[in-house]
Amino acid sequence: MRRLLLACRLLLAAVPVLPLAAVPVLLLAAVPADAARIVSLNLCADDFLVLLAPEQVAAVSILARDPSLSVVAPQAARLKTVRADAEAVLALHPDMVLAGAFGAQTTLALLAQRGIRIERIGAPHDFDSIRAETLRLAALLGEPARGDALLAAMDRKLAAVSSRAPARTPSHALAVQPRGYTSGPGSLTDAVLRAAGLIDIGAGRQVSIETLAARPPDVLVQAQSPAFPSLATDWLRHPALAAIPRRTVPPSLLICGGPWTADAVALLAE
Amino acid sequence: MTRWLILGIVLLTVLSLGVGAAGLGVPDPLILWQIRLPRTALALLVGGGLGLSGAALQGALRNPLADSGLLGIGGCAGLGAVIAYYWGVSALFAPALPLAGLAGAGVGCAFLLMFAGRAASGPSLILAGIALSAATAAMLALALTLAPNPFALAEITFWLMGGLEDRTLSHVALALPPIALGCLVLLRLGRGLDALALGEDAAATLGLPVGQTLRRTAAGVALAVGAGAAVAGGIGFVGLVVPHLLRPILGERPGALLFSSLLAGAALLLAADLLARIAPMVLPLAQEPRLGVLTALLGAPFLVRIARRVAP
Numbered sequence: 001m002r003r004l005l006l007a008c009r010l011l012l013a014a015v016p017v018l019p020l021a022a023v024p025v026l027l028l029a030a031v032p033a034d035a036a037r038i039v040s041l042n043l044c045a046d047d048f049l050v051l052l053a054p055e056q057v058a059a060v061s062i063l064a065r066d067p068s069l070s071v072v073a074p075q076a077a078r079l080k081t082v083r084a085d086a087e088a089v090l091a092l093h094p095d096m097v098l099a100g101a102f103g104a105q106t107t108l109a110l111l112a113q114r115g116i117r118i119e120r121i122g123a124p125h126d127f128d129s130i131r132a133e134t135l136r137l138a139a140l141l142g143e144p145a146r147g148d149a150l151l152a153a154m155d156r157k158l159a160a161v162s163s164r165a166p167a168r169t170p171s172h173a174l175a176v177q178p179r180g181y182t183s184g185p186g187s188l189t190d191a192v193l194r195a196a197g198l199i200d201i202g203a204g205r206q207v208s209i210e211t212l213a214a215r216p217p218d219v220l221v222q223a224q225s226p227a228f229p230s231l232a233t234d235w236l237r238h239p240a241l242a243a244i245p246r247r248t249v250p251p252s253l254l255i256c257g258g259p260w261t262a263d264a265v266a267l268l269a270e
Numbered sequence: 271m272t273r274w275l276i277l278g279i280v281l282l283t284v285l286s287l288g289v290g291a292a293g294l295g296v297p298d299p300l301i302l303w304q305i306r307l308p309r310t311a312l313a314l315l316v317g318g319g320l321g322l323s324g325a326a327l328q329g330a331l332r333n334p335l336a337d338s339g340l341l342g343i344g345g346c347a348g349l350g351a352v353i354a355y356y357w358g359v360s361a362l363f364a365p366a367l368p369l370a371g372l373a374g375a376g377v378g379c380a381f382l383l384m385f386a387g388r389a390a391s392g393p394s395l396i397l398a399g400i401a402l403s404a405a406t407a408a409m410l411a412l413a414l415t416l417a418p419n420p421f422a423l424a425e426i427t428f429w430l431m432g433g434l435e436d437r438t439l440s441h442v443a444l445a446l447p448p449i450a451l452g453c454l455v456l457l458r459l460g461r462g463l464d465a466l467a468l469g470e471d472a473a474a475t476l477g478l479p480v481g482q483t484l485r486r487t488a489a490g491v492a493l494a495v496g497a498g499a500a501v502a503g504g505i506g507f508v509g510l511v512v513p514h515l516l517r518p519i520l521g522e523r524p525g526a527l528l529f530s531s532l533l534a535g536a537a538l539l540l541a542a543d544l545l546a547r548i549a550p551m552v553l554p555l556a557q558e559p560r561l562g563v564l565t566a567l568l569g570a571p572f573l574v575r576i577a578r579r580v581a582p
Binding site for chain 1: 301358
């Protein structure tokens with residue numbers, strides 16, 4: 001690779017009329033000429049970027065490689081990762097940086113000063129906003145066809161669930177998050193429970209084990225426990241809750257709203 | 271006095287089994303045995319261990335400000351427990367959690383005793399404790415930033431504030447043996463501590479094995495505080511406050527304070543935990559106040575009062 005670069009430089013030195021911008025094209029012939037170098041600093045942005053435009057990835061966040069958090073972990077294993085650190089990002093010479101709505105403010109301000117385009121991604125909270133955000137990002141990345149394909153697959157899965165007639169009265173479900181917080185109306189999890197034909201009784205408040213044991217829901221929806229030890233999820237193993245039926249969903253499907261969230265609906269509707 | 275304390279503990283225990291998020295009164299057997307019983311038992315165990323440790327430390331170090339929390343021993347125990355928990359050791363071998371807690375507390379006690387042996391003055395010991403607290407806080411933060419769990423720093427913030435909610439009988443099983451052993455060691459030190467009250471040299475001339483008494487104090491405190499911190503998080507000020515509450519009634523003799531401090535510590539922590547459970551029922555709180563926060567709120571003004579009295 002280094003030899004190739006050197007060869008290119010020699011070539012450039014010999015032929016000064018060749019435009020500098022042609023170098024990446026020479027090196028990465030498979031990539032379309034208008035492809036941008038894009039760095040993602042946010043887990044949800046990683047998911048969208050890798051699914052919509054894997055060829056344009058300059059780097060993703062380190063969380064993208066964690067299979068419990070990211071839906072693109074297998075692909076991310078082969079991609080470069082970067083921390084939200086201005087120096088590290090600048091060294092990658094990105095054209096655009098994708099970031100979440102919050103966090104890394106000082107880093108992003110520095111990058112913006114250096115003339116790098118910063119795009120913040122939204123946090124969809126239902127399937128309509130997932131559609132809107134997917135279309136927006138697909139257009140932004142110049143891949144509208146891939147966006148449409150992802151949404152078509154999502155809608156097929158959702159239609160398959162809703163076409164199945166509910167056999168019995170719908171269950172009252174409570175989705176519990178670490179430390180006993182419940183997902184409330186208007187949240188992504190609420191949208192997933194409703195799409196799966198469940199009645200969401202969560203109010204967004206924290207519940208205690210004692211309240212749960214005294215008034216158990218028909219089904220407790222929980223995210224799969226992470227691979228690392230976590231105090232916040234340990235409490236779900238409390239013996240007083242052992243009798244309540246549970247459904248487990250991979251957290252990667254619910255952390256970020258996207259076309260993949262339909263898989264959570266399909267899992268819960270089974 | 272002992273009779274009144276035992277009566278108080280019995281009353282508080284009955285109340286504690288009847289109060290919780292599910293409401294007042296005798297609950298469902300599942301809630302009674304799996305949730306309220308472990309919580310009540312742990313409050314008594316941890317509180318008793320902290321109260322007795324405070325009395326023993328204040329006697330052995332001849333310093334009214336000695337307390338496992340203030341001297342950084344609680345922080346050392348927390349550091350040990352955090353390392354055992356976040357690196358998955360306690361998931362493989364559950365007793366590793368209290369063991370690491372008491373190993374941490376043991377290191378802290380050893381450091382302080384080494385220091386106490388050389389510099390006898392009260393303030394310098396407290397300063398050494400502050401240095402130990404600062405060092406453990408820094409190492410704790412370092413351990414958490416290196417931990418495999420990216421949310422460790424956030425969840426440990428809650429843990430360090432101490433609490434007994436949602437504990438199970440297995441937590442009781444883990445904490446009971448070391449705390450009971452530690453309390454036994456400390457309760458047998460009464461005569462040694464009485465002699466030490468005259469000063470180390472005077473105690474030595476009375477034939478007291480000073481070094482051994484100090485080492486036993488350290489071992490007992492490490493067992494009681496270390497295992498307590500491993501299951502209940504950071505709960506401070508119980509050991510500081512309890513002996514001071516008892517001295518006006520029982521006198522200054524350290525040996526006479528030990529057993530009563532055990533009982534009073536148990537009663538105080540159970541009362542504080544009851545308060546934490548009742549607070550969301552009467553106040554517009556979304557969740558229980560943390561137990562360690564309550565004991566600190568109750569204990570900090572006390573520390574100011576003692577400091578004012580001790581100051582020349």
